[in-house]
Amino acid sequence: MKKTSSRKIEHINICLEKEVESDYTGLENVTFIHNALPEINLTDVDTSVRFLGWEFSAPVIAASMTGGHPDTKMINRNIAIAVQELNLGMGVGSQRAAIEDRNQEDSFTVVRDFAPDAFIYANVGMPQVREKGIEFVERAVEMIDADAVAIHLNYLQEVIQPEGDIRASGCMESIKAIAREIRVPVIIKETGAGISRELAGKLKRTGISALDVGGKGGTSWSGVEVFRAGEDELLKELGIQFWDWGIPTAQSVVECSEFIPTIATGGIRTGIDVAKSLSLGASICSTALPILKSAVRGAEEVKKTFKLMIEGLKRAMFLTSCTKVDELLEVPLIITGRLNEILTQRGYDVIQLSRSRKHERTY
Ligand SMILES: Cc1cc2nc3c(=O)[nH]c(=O)nc-3n(C[C@H](O)[C@H](O)[C@H](O)COP(=O)(O)O)c2cc1C
Numbered sequence: 629m630k631k632t633s634s635r636k637i638e639h640i641n642i643c644l645e646k647e648v649e650s651d652y653t654g655l656e657n658v659t660f661i662h663n664a665l666p667e668i669n670l671t672d673v674d675t676s677v678r679f680l681g682w683e684f685s686a687p688v689i690a691a692s693m694t695g696g697h698p699d700t701k702m703i704n705r706n707i708a709i710a711v712q713e714l715n716l717g718m719g720v721g722s723q724r725a726a727i728e729d730r731n732q733e734d735s736f737t738v739v740r741d742f743a744p745d746a747f748i749y750a751n752v753g754m755p756q757v758r759e760k761g762i763e764f765v766e767r768a769v770e771m772i773d774a775d776a777v778a779i780h781l782n783y784l785q786e787v788i789q790p791e792g793d794i795r796a797s798g799c800m801e802s803i804k805a806i807a808r809e810i811r812v813p814v815i816i817k818e819t820g821a822g823i824s825r826e827l828a829g830k831l832k833r834t835g836i837s838a839l840d841v842g843g844k845g846g847t848s849w850s851g852v853e854v855f856r857a858g859e860d861e862l863l864k865e866l867g868i869q870f871w872d873w874g875i876p877t878a879q880s881v882v883e884c885s886e887f888i889p890t891i892a893t894g895g896i897r898t899g900i901d902v903a904k905s906l907s908l909g910a911s912i913c914s915t916a917l918p919i920l921k922s923a924v925r926g927a928e929e930v931k932k933t934f935k936l937m938i939e940g941l942k943r944a945m946f947l948t949s950c951t952k953v954d955e956l957l958e959v960p961l962i963i964t965g966r967l968n969e970i971l972t973q974r975g976y977d978v979i980q981l982s983r984s985r986k987h988e989r990t991y
Pocket residue numbers: 639640643691692693694720721722751778780781817818819820842845846847893894895896914915916917918920
């Protein structure tokens with residue numbers, strides 16, 4: 629069985645070299661109504677948001693990716709420099725490798741060294757939390773002096789990868805215990821297959837603080853595992869069959885944001901994607917693959933990637949006459965095609981939704 633650390637670097641290389649994305653976020657079916665005369669100035673647009681008590685200059689952060697192998701230190705360092713400078717935030721990748729082997733810690737602690745003031749969230753996998761409990765989570769938080777912790781759900785990947793941990797019973801109780809005992813906010817985070825309304829409701833009752841939908845339409849972890857299956861024809865074939873499995877990001881954002889502050893992740897690639905996700909109800913967005921691709925080329929490249937997204941968001945806000953991010957919840961949208969069908973079948977009044985997403989929120 630491969631060590632966690634070497635598996636981590638294999639994943640990075642596959643994501644950099646192969647086509648690993650899935651086919652549909654649902655944002656393709658969301659269109660803003662262009663306002664030909666916005667009656668505000670582009671300079672009036674304020675992209676700042678508050679999330680989990682933190683102030684961000686814009687609603688886009690780097691999603692959890694890496695650490696746990698010496699070659700990943702530079703990637704985390706470059707992302708950290710960018711988020712510190714731009715007043716954004718980031719998640720580190722799963723800290724399991726460094727909890728198992730302290731020699732790997734500095735590929736994570738580098739993040740705090742270079743982003744002393746930014747919002748940084750720790751990352752642990754559901755299978756390890758289920759098995760090892762609160763101490764494991766506390767170690768991850770302490771290691772990087774984290775401001776929050778994400779527990780990631782990746783059962784789609786677990787059922788396709790050779791080393792997969794396929795035990796998921798009893799997880800809700802573990803989450804409840806962690807949410808009760810840990811001193812930082814807990815985020816439950818999918819990794820590319822989305823979270824449903826039914827699950828979001830149950831998770832809210834555990835006392836967690838936020839959900840990261842990690843929806844379908846961006847990096848597919850079933851897809852990544854296809855490239856690791858090697859001679860294992862069965863897993864390779866299953867990986868192909870499940871490549872596009874999951875709840876599209878747009879659907880998952882609508883379903884989760886009814887209950888709890890929600891991060892839109894999964895195929896967020898442009899400022900327009902960010903604007904659409906916020907308009908559908910997300911509190912903030914995060915993105916992984918584009919940040920990885922720029923982080924291997926340096927901190928300046930990461931900054932460029934973020935700036936392009938933020939400038940795109942600003943222009944989408946200007947052209948819909950929004951000076952504040954919250955106003956996106958009330959701009960009219962057109963919701964067509966597959967997303968319209970999905971939401972209708974899930975019981976939403978799509979006409980109503982297309983007019984406003986400012987529901988009576990309990991958060
Ligand atoms: C190279 C790479 C490594 C990742 N590792 C982790 C991880 O360790 N923990 C985690 O919660 N998510 C991990 N993710 C998942 C991302 O946080 C994100 O949910 C997913 O990639 C979808 O976003 P994207 O379409 O913008 O890539 C990883 C993603 C990438 C690309």
